[in-house]
Structure formats: C-alpha cells, structure tokens
Amino acid sequence: MADLAKLAGVSKITVSRALGDSPLVTAETRERIQALARKHGYKLNVSARNLRLRRSHTVAVIVEMKPSSSRTMWDPYPLSLLGGISQELTSAGYSVLLTTRHDAANAAVQAADGLILLGQGEHEDAVKLYDRMGLPMVVWGAESARDNHIVVGSDNRHSGVSVAERFLSIGRRHPVFIGNSDHPEMAQRLHGFVDELAGHGIKPLLLRRVDWTLESGVEAVRSLAARKVHFDSIFACSDLLAMGAIRALVELGLSVPNDVSVVGYDDTPHGASFLPPLSSVRQNWQEGGVLLARKVLALIDGLPVSSQVLPTSLVVRAT
Amino acid sequence: MADLAKLAGVSKITVSRALGDSPLVTAETRERIQALARKHGYKLNVSARNLRLRRSHTVAVIVEMKPSSSRTMWDPYPLSLLGGISQELTSAGYSVLLTTRHDAANAAVQAADGLILLGQGEHEDAVKLYDRMGLPMVVWGAESARDNHIVVGSDNRHSGVSVAERFLSIGRRHPVFIGNSDHPEMAQRLHGFVDELAGHGIKPLLLRRVDWTLESGVEAVRSLAARKVHFDSIFACSDLLAMGAIRALVELGLSVPNDVSVVGYDDTPHGASFLPPLSSVRQNWQEGGVLLARKVLALIDGLPVSSQVLPTSLVVRAT
C-alpha cells in the first residue's frame, strides 16, 4: 500500500480510502488508484486489516462430524446448506471457516466473528458447548422452548403433521414412526405426527433408532415383524431408514405401498431413484444456508434478529 | 499478552515463548504462564500473529459448485474428503477456508498459504485458473500428462480395468461405458476399461453423458434400446447413473444381472441400499482428504512432494 501511494503520488491513507470506496476521496483519484492497484496486482493484507479493525471477518461453521462407515459423513446436514452459507457470507466479504466439533478449541475458531452451528446435537449439548464462547451464534435445527438461541430450521412439526394427514387420507390406521426423539428436529416431527393422529384417535408406534442407516431401517421393520406388531404405514426420519424399511418389508412378502405406506425424509436424489420411488419430505437447504448466514451477519452488526422456520413439502411418489 | 506478562512478572516475549512451547523458556515458567493464560481465558490474536509471521495459516479448499436441482450440490466430491482435509489441517494448526470457484477473487482466498482444489473441471480449466495465483496447490482428480501439478486421486485407470475384468470373467462381450470423457477422472476410467477389453478383442460402446443424474442414466439406456444396440453390461460413472440405467432396463423388461450386468461408481450408501444392491467402485475419500492436506502442508513448508494415486476396490453386489 505504501508502494502504491508512492506510485500514485499520494499518501498511504488515501490509497486505503480509494480501495475501500470511501466517499472521502475524489472519484478521479479513486479510479486512478484502483487502476494502479489492479495493474500491479496489489493484494490487501487481510491480517493487517483484521488486526487493525479488531475483527476477523470470518464465520466459523461447525458441522457435526461422526465418521462412520455406514453413514455418509455429515449426512443429515448436506452440502447445499454449506453452499447457501458460503454464497451469502462471501458476498458480504466474510470467510467461511469450516470446522468440526472437535476443533472448537482452535485459535482461529475462537477468533471468528460469529458461529454457525449445523446440528444441535442430542439434547442440544452442542448448543450449550458453543454458547459459552460468547460469540454471535446461529443454529440450524429445531426451535426449542428451553433455550433462546437464534435458530433457523425446517418446519419439522408441520412435516409430521403433513405425513400424518397423508396417512389418514389414504386410510392408514396403524402408523409407525422410526427415528430418534432425542434429536430435537426428529422430536418435533414426532410431535406433529402424534398430535395430528391423536385428533383422529390414533396413537402411532414409536420405534427408536439412533442410526439413520439402511441397516437400521431393515432391523426396525424386522423387529416389528418379530413382535408381530400390526402396522400399515411408516414415517422414517431419513430416506435411508425408509429404504431399509422397504427392503425389509419386501423380504417379508409385504407390498409397498399396497400393504404398507412409507415416507422418508430429506428427499435425496437416491430416494427419488429408489424402486419404488420414495415419498419423502423435502426441506430447502440452500435457502436455509442463506438465512443462517444473513442472521449471523446481522447479529455481528448488532442488529435485531429472530429465529425462522422454513416450510417443507411432502413429495408423494410411489411409496 | 502484555497483561499476562505483567501478571507473571515477565516480559511479553517470554509469555509468547511460553505459550508457543518454546524450548527457550524454563519448564517451570512455561507451566506458570500457561496456567495463568488458561485461568484468565487468554486468546491469542490470530490476526496479529499472522501479520507478524506473514502467513495466514489458512488453506483454501475450492469446491466445484454447480447447483442444479437434480444433483446434490458438490456431489462428486463428497464430504468425507472435506472431513479428511479438515482433520489433518486443523491438527497442524491450519484453518480450512471453504470457497467455491466463484469466490476465488476473495481477498481471504488470495491470502491463503495454500490451495486444495477439489475437481479439475472439464479440460482442467479449473486447474489452469488457480495455477495463476502462484500458491502451493494440490488437486484432487486424475493425474495428467500435460500438466505437472501435485495430484492426489483414486486409481481411476485401474478401476476401469477391474470392471472390465469383472465383465470378462462373467462372460460379457458387449459392454457399454456411460460417462463424460471430458472429465479427466472419467477419461481415465474409460481408458482402463477400453484397454483391458481391447486385450480380449472387445471394443466397448461409449455413451457420453454430461449429467450424472438418475434421469441421465434412464435416457442413456433408452437411447441404447431405441438404436437397437445389443449390449450385456454397463459401466456407469456414478451410482446415480447406474441406478437410472437399471431402472430403464427393468422398464424394458430386461433383468439385472441376468441379461445385463451393471457397475456404478462411488459406492454410495444409497447404491448399496438399492434393489438390487448395486455393484460399484469404491474410493477412499477420507484418506484422500488426509493426503491432500499433508501434501499442501509439505508444499507450504518447501518440502518435496509428489503426486499419489490411491487404490480403489470393486465392490460386487447383486448387479
């Protein structure tokens, strides 16, 4: 910057202002300096600016990473969410610092101006952990009565209601829910599901499954059969669970959807390509990511921010 | 740091050294100062350190992002790769700056100490673009004769050979390859496939498909049928393509694997859960990520680094 100043015959600070599009500098000199900067390939020293400004211009995105052979890593919070976040933060001049829960102690994470937490964790333990850092934080997940964080998430409750409505409308009377109610988002799906069914005098069977894998879905249905439970519909908390369930149903000689209706969650491309094509609940991740980013930025700027729930849609296919 | 120095009755630099585990300081004072730092919740100012050290301690990871409704964003380079990268960089004290190709002009990206490029792009245009930045760079993809970058990738050529061997061993004589040979990794799969088959006097049919979606796979097989091509085996460059192909085959009244054998690529959980369970080529992404990270770090440290090819394995399931 000092070099540019010399070249342009002005002072360092004028260069700084010119490059920052400050109104304190003539349009003419601004142009001249910017052209010079381009010509000489000048690059702003981000560290120096950040040191001076006492901000890192960085938002740490913390993903829940449970590496496991049977589960695509970070599977439930897919990349589209990251895509939306990245797009929005970058265009605001912020960087996306990608981290996992383990790396939270990292100096760079601590220096972040804000935090986006993808996944609350069981019992919201992740939320509690990061809350202590005292940084502006926005969480992707389910809104909770207990805590008062800014949360962006899909309308999990309504998803549950929609699936219940669907099952009722096609005459199903013995529904099963497969998922993990310790997971806040799934808990809300369950609530919606249960409440809507209760209005029609129906109480679904809750089948708790911690893993969201195909195998887990297979086992779930097998256990149902082993216990001689009578059921005619399944709401599974992931497409993989749903596909596993269908496989087990077929093995048992049951027909989907004639004998049992199945609805999955997330509307993955693979679910759509399943035979039979899977009915599933779709959430808008890209938009969720954009909103998460906007809200941390607002928080960082000290603006008022509120939680937001995004609509979901039940995509009815063949199951 | 100045405050800590005052508290400990030493100078700033001693604190700096103590916190950095420098051997220049007594074990006793190091302990004392570190305890003090913990107690008072001291956080290193990363910007100041980076400014002084003239390094950002950041590696930019550039993902190829082509948002499209029918394709999970960033699909071909899944998160496990990012997981491996993140794990390795973080434990070396580096941050992962996540960006897309569009954001490459970003000041923070330019300030990175190194670059990891996920995906070479068609005709390696992405590689050429980032090469101009003059940063230490490592690329995930296929090694290329033309360029001389450090590349980490799966043994795509051998994958092609394996699939050809498999087809030959079960008596297939009319194989089809579905993929995009402009994509370097896929080109190598094709080469291996073609070469191995050529040794047995067989020339596979190349069916070019730009999209790696289910629909694309369906169309591919339909076009085959429409042209009355005789074929008995398909090597598809993604599980989704393979699943689409199988769906179309079934619609045409053909049986998989009796009439046609199909092998996909990537061994996704969804492929494994497909009915029938999909045979597919598996690559080790997590390890690939770790290697990518290690190699940029070595490059940054001025150490000699060479490209590396990771073995793949053909997982034979029901198709």
Add this chain to the structure above:
DNA sequence: TTGAAAGCGCTAACAG
C-alpha cells in the same frame, strides 16, 4: 478533500 501520527498484538533478531 488529503495527510501525519499512532497503534492494533504479536514475534524475530539481537543483546544481555
């Protein structure tokens, strides 16, 4: 509208 001075928090070099 432009500039001079000061200092953000840290560490490498050198001196003790």
Add this chain to the structure above:
DNA sequence: CTGTTAGCGCTTTCAA
C-alpha cells in the same frame, strides 16, 4: 534463559 527494540500492513483519530 530473559528482555529490548522494532516493525509486520493497515485504518481511525485528529489536524490541515
């Protein structure tokens, strides 16, 4: 083994 000095590159006062 510890300390002093200096300066990384930038931008916010304050003054012209």
